[in-house]
Amino acid sequence: MDPKAQSAAAANRVYEDFVPPSDWSRNEANDKLVVVLPGFRKEQLKIQVTSNNALRISGERPLRDNIWSRFTKEFPLSSESNTEGISARFEGVRLTVMVPKMIPKAEPPTMEAPTQKTDQKVPSSPRKDKETEPADAKETQKKMRTSELDEGSISKPSEVQRGKILRRLKTRVVDFTQSVKPSGDKEEEEALGDLDKGSWKLKNLINLIVATVLLVLVLGLFAKNIIKSAP
DSSP: OOHHHHHHHHHTOEEEEOOOOEEEEEOSSEEEEEEEOTTOOGGGEEEEEOTTSEEEEEEEEEEETTEEEEEEEEEEOOTTBOGGGOEEEEETTEEEEEEEBOOOOOOOOOOOOOOOOOOOOOOOOHHHHHHHHHHHHHHHHHHHHHHHHHHHHHHSOOHHHHHHHHHHHSOEEOOEEEOSOOOOHHHHHHHHHHHHHHHHHHHHHHHHHHHHHHHHHHHHHHHHHHHHHOO
8 A cells, every 4th residue: 555545544544542450559669550551552652751750651553444433642751760661561461660770879888087186386497487388389289270170070071971871761662572471351351350350459448448437327326326315
């Protein structure tokens, strides 16, 4: 199909928005995101790290005729995330994205040399003071030049730092791999079931709390009626 026909077919597409279920699991070393995408293939998905420190996952696939299913979802990343080390894997219907965290380097403690205090002051002769004045002036000028050089080196970022800043300002695509394990209806049900376990436990807890509150109210009304009917 020529490019003109492809563009015309894309313009006539009717899209149905799809919201994929997802789940985060976090620890001290990294964060793991699992997104369930039934019916999608690797080449129909795209993973990006945006300039505002977010993970963007999108995809679209044909359903029937000119009707397509599509989704776009962004997940904010923490300030501790190492976006350069993000990796992803598409297996069956599960898309797993690993986001490592930056580990700060521990600086070794600095040892200060003990200073010796002298109680006695040796008087200096006027001749020696005059001889040391030019040396002191040279030492002061040398310190001033050194401080100027240090300020200049601090104000100018290195080439590596410029590269990191530019990478953060641009949205880049994350490459990910695909396993050879085929997807099936049973695996889709298992993936969706794992994500529904958390919501199922939360619903049961809410139902238990509501039932307890209603029971307390009924017992309170019953006790109130008994007290009123008592002679």
